[in-house]
Amino acid sequence: MKLFHHEIKDEKFIISLTQEKAEIDFSTTVELSKILNIGIDQGYKEIYFDFKNLNFIDSSGLGRLIAASKKIKIIIMHCPEDVKKIFHITHLTTLFTFI
């Protein structure tokens, strides 16, 4: 089952998670890369992530987001506070925009 889903809404490329208590790890990074590339290839300069269902993200997931941020701006919506702490302690809240 795919973890990520994307849609275009109000001219924004939005990636959301299809599972409750979703977890981004090594096994999902290929899918993550593919879906990011869809947005990049379509010319979007910003990609939105709706992380309201995110329960866990490891360093491989963070690494993919960082790699993507070299090409596009990443905007993260609805990130649970506990998960956001992981971004905080690696100073990634300065790299990505959280709304």
Added chain:
Amino acid sequence: MGIQIIKEKSKFELEVNDNLNDLIYIRRVLELWLEKLNISEFKIMIIKLCLEEAINNGIMHAYKNMTGVKKRVNCHVEKTKNKIMITVQDHGNHQWYNEFKFPDPDKYAEKLITKGRGLLLIKRLAQDLRIINNKKKGTLIIIKIQLDEDNILKYL
């Protein structure tokens, strides 16, 4: 599936091979075990993350340039009073740690560094992280997570 799991009331042991796609299953089993110990959701997330990063580190780095060797790590998670102790032992090349340097998180975002984040996460999430190299046995990672303290708070 290339893992073996042994669960007791206060100990959780497993041997993991190089199929990192198994990690999602390991996390789920670990989570169910930790829930029975009445550990908070946030601490469970920290414990899962620390264990996973240590496993990733062993499988991905310890066996470089080694051929004909089965990649595996042995893990032990134990709850004693107010803490969780995690040990992850690889049987590979101990030299990876000699070349490793913790990245500076203040420069992380700026330089867009994409490696070394796993051990940095453990260092910031746990109360104690020790890495012990042994020429013959490989590398042992020891992690202590205090259940009644939040190390992470000082980095927020």
